Amino acid sequence: EDVLEIVLLWHGKKYEVEIKETATYRDLQLLAYSETSVRPEHQKLFLRHKGKSCNDDLKISELGLRNKQKLKLMGTSEDEIEALELQHRTAQSEAGMVLDDFDWDINPGNYTLWSRSDAEKSLIKMAKKIEINIMNPPRQGKPLLVLDLDHTLLHFSRHMVNTDQHDQMLRPYMHNFLERVYRHYDIVIWSQTKWTWVEIKLTELGMLSNPKYAICFALDTSVMFKVVGFRNGNPKRHKVKALGLIWAKCHHWSRQNTIHIDDLARNFAMNPECGLKCTAFRRDKNPEQDTELLRIAAYLELLAVKHGDFTQVDHNQWQEYLAKHESK
Incomplete structure (x- = not known):
């Protein structure tokens, strides 16, 4: 399978990633998410793709991407959002409220x-x-x-x-x-x-x-x-x-x-x-x-x-x- 090297440009930084041409647009979004913490629904990837819209199942090979192509990404990361929330929660903590970190957890079934x-x-x-x-x-x-x-x-x-x-x-x-x-x-x-x-x-x-x-x-x-x-x-x-x-x-x-x-x-x-x-x-x-x-x-x-x-x-x-x- 052919693998493309893509350079994501976000907030003035470069993120070099690899993705298979048989992967999907959704996979590309998740890859960007794993690197930048910008959630897929908050992402704007600047693609030169023409034709059908970039739905989740669209193959990378259909996007017309070139090896080592640079893609600009816009979006606010979870880290930035969490930093703002932390400021608020810290203020609450300093006011006497307990600051906890177990508000998001998982179990094997979900x-x-x-x-x-x-x-x-x-x-x-x-x-x-x-x-x-x-x-x-x-x-x-x-x-x-x-x-x-x-x-x-x-x-x-x-x-x-x-x-x-x-x-x-x-x-x-x-x-x-x-x-x-x-x-x-x-x-x-x-x-x-x-x-x-x-x-x-x-x-x-x-x-x-x-x-x-x-x-x-x-x-x-x-x-x-x-x-x-x-x-x-x-x-x-x-x-x-x-x-x-x-x-x-x-x-x-x-x-x-x-x-x-x-x-x-x-x-x-x-x-x-x-x-x-x-x-x-x-x-x-x-x-x-x-x-x-x-x-x-x-x-x-x-x-x-x-x-x-x-x-x-x-x-x-x-x-x-x-x-x-x-x-x-």
Whole structure:
């Protein structure tokens, strides 16, 4: 199949993409979306196509495009829209309202990843550029446990920093959970926030100084990977925690010995078989009744002891698995 190299011109930047001539106009729009975050319905691509209108199913070969042709794109990106919304939400947060990030999520039944092969190629390129700063070396033979921070292990508030209210931010049994799982796993923290806040949370909440467990390394939002997926048939460009970035740097870990726990299933989009979605922790929602970490710890202990290949277990059914083994 012939492949065309197209140069998209948007906001003064050039985006070089490749597309097969057998692909469709819709595919071209999604490709532009994956590069710029301008949603297809907000795009204006300046084509010199004459004749029938550019419907979604029109083949690229029918558009009269040349190899290395430049196409001007107009449209407002989701990132620009989200920046404006964030300003508004931040103002609300500073007024005392909680700023949450779980207003958009997925489940296996309503989501599909677009062009996984292209995403994996881009991921390989990204992996070559990033560096991982090891705090505590991996231990031989230990599988990998990747943990989210906010709403998984804690509910952070910058207003509680430098106060005696640190414990109120922690999910119940958090330190106990980390102590238990550390016996079986090397622990990596991956937060969807900037490094400054990751560092504050880890240090101020005592996660780097506890003598009973150690964090191998921590990652922040800068190494999250952008993909395009369809939720209920609608495209959405969003960030994910692509475990392949870790596996590319630490070859002793793979999908067979890695599990990722997060309150947002969208972060599993590149590696759904490795994800376990927990309930989101909110310190204002009866925290004294929250025993989720104790139950997940029990599941992780069983997983590490009974299974050399984690892909043999469906983590979506972790509670049923735990109940079955606890009843024996």
